[in-house]
Amino acid sequence: MKHRGLLLLAALAAPGCIRAPEIVMVDRATALEEQAAGSFKDGEQRLARAGMNPTPVPLTPNQLEDLGIQPTPLVENISKTPADRVDDLLRRHCVGEGRDGLLVDTRRQCQAGRLSADDVALVDRVNRARRQLWSWMGTVRPGVPEASLRRNWQQVHAEGVVCGGWVEAADGTWGEKKC
Secondary structure: OHHHHHHHHHHHHOOOOOOOOOOOOOOOOOHHHHHHHOOOHHHHHHHHHHHHOOOOOOOOHHHHHHOOOOOOOOOOOOOOOHHHHHHHHHHOOOEEEOOOOOEEEOHHHOOOOOOOHHHHHHHHHHHHHHHHHHHHHHHHOOOOOHHHHHHHHHHHHHHOOOOOOEEEOOOOOEEEOOO
16 A cells, blocks of 8 residues: 555656646737727717818917907907097098098908997997087188088198098098008
8 A cells, every 4th residue: 555655646746747727818808898998989080080171270369460350359448439449440441531521431441350330330420420510610600611611620630630540632542641
């Protein structure tokens, strides 16, 4: 029996009998890992399509100003008077000082922005006020014809027109007032 125990012990101790289990390496993710990672195919397709569609590029306020477009103010300027607004319209050439002393709509020459409904209403109010002034001046000086009063008023008023404002010359051409 002793020999049998030794033989059995020798057989078990032999290197061919004891071995480690095989390890299999898989380079694919498990189903759980694939679910956690998600699928980006739809997102990649949308991104590729967006890259192919031309869209406008936003411009900075400085770039808009270089093009002659005034960017909308971040805060409304409530302190602007009607006279300031008229000066702004004259500088932008949206409105001009006519030879007859009235403001004239010259929106075709407007350099920046547009003539809004509020601007048109302002021009109408200013022209109405000027006509009322000339009418009153006629009552104060009854012997002077209204055309003469108007012409004299317009000559004095032309001196106070803002520099760069759009004015009508005696020959009917339009230009900026030089200062």
